[in-house]
Amino acid sequence: AQSVTQLGSHVSVSEGALVLLRCNYSSSVPPYLFWYVQYPNQGLQLLLKYTSAATLVKGINGFEAEFKKSETSFHLTKPSAHMSDAAEYFCAVSAPYAGGTSYGKLTFGQGTILTVHP
Amino acid sequence: SQTIHQWPATLVQPVGSPLSLECTVEGTSNPNLYWYRQAAGRGLQLLFYSVGIGQISSEVPQNLSASRPQDRQFILSSKKLLLSDSGFYLCAWSPGGVSGANVLTFGAGSRLTVL
Numbered sequence: 402a403q404s405v406t407q408l409g410s411h412v413s414v415s416e417g418a419l420v421l422l423r424c425n426y427s428s429s430v431p432p433y434l435f436w437y438v439q440y441p442n443q444g445l446q447l448l449l450k451y452t453s454a455a456t457l458v459k460g461i462n463g464f465e466a467e468f469k470k471s472e473t474s475f476h477l478t479k480p481s482a483h484m485s486d487a488a489e490y491f492c493a494v495s496a497p498y499a500g501g502t503s504y505g506k507l508t509f510g511q512g513t514i515l516t517v518h519p
Numbered sequence: 520s521q522t523i524h525q526w527p528a529t530l531v532q533p534v535g536s537p538l539s540l541e542c543t544v545e546g547t548s549n550p551n552l553y554w555y556r557q558a559a560g561r562g563l564q565l566l567f568y569s570v571g572i573g574q575i576s577s578e579v580p581q582n583l584s585a586s587r588p589q590d591r592q593f594i595l596s597s598k599k600l601l602l603s604d605s606g607f608y609l610c611a612w613s614p615g616g617v618s619g620a621n622v623l624t625f626g627a628g629s630r631l632t633v634l
Binding site: 433435437442443444445446447450452491495506507508509510511512 | 525553555561562563565568578609611621622623624625626627628630
């Protein structure tokens with residue numbers, strides 16, 4: 402079984418400040434990890450993904466995340482926040498295909514709402 | 520390029536009425552299809568997924584059902600809605616087969632309010 406814990410349901414930063422959104426996962430097999438962003442009343446958009454290649458993953462809009470197996474973490478960062486980054490962010494985990502009915506379904510965290518102040 | 524359409528975008532229904540939400544994908548064949556529900560402050564819950572026509576797997580027991588009458592069409596239904604069915608419903612697809620089962624692309628969502 403897999404699970405994701407996002408630490409902090411709300412994060413508030415000033416424009417230009419570092420963004421750090423925390424995600425810890427639990428998985429019995431080497432995981433695939435994802436960050437998605439959701440703007441109000443919209444679907445989810447993929448920011449970045451880790452699929453067992455480089456541990457530092459760069460995504461869209463200046464975001465990046467680092468896979469740390471020893472810490473079972475996949476925290477999302479951005480050096481300088483923009484007002485347009487205000488949204489809800491979801492961390493998700495899935496398992497690589499392993500036969501049978503293992504179709505790589507995503508398990509999502511509860512989400513972190515990012516607020517950016519001028 | 521692939522696109523995913525979901526409708527209706529917004530729906531207000533009385534308790535006990537039926538429901539039908541539709542999702543279609545264009546530009547790909549044999550996709551894996553998913554229905555998620557997002558309730559306020561509760562993240563996303565996988566309701567159903569499908570790997571082919573007529574093949575539906577349910578993740579949680581509930582008042583809803585899903586069908587896949589065509590390769591790129593996924594329908595979420597209910598015969599009698601409950602207040603607890605209110606939420607934001609998201610359809611998603613991923614490439615079929617073993618290599619692409621992980622990256623989901625989401626539709627814009629359907630907001631259901633049951634009164």
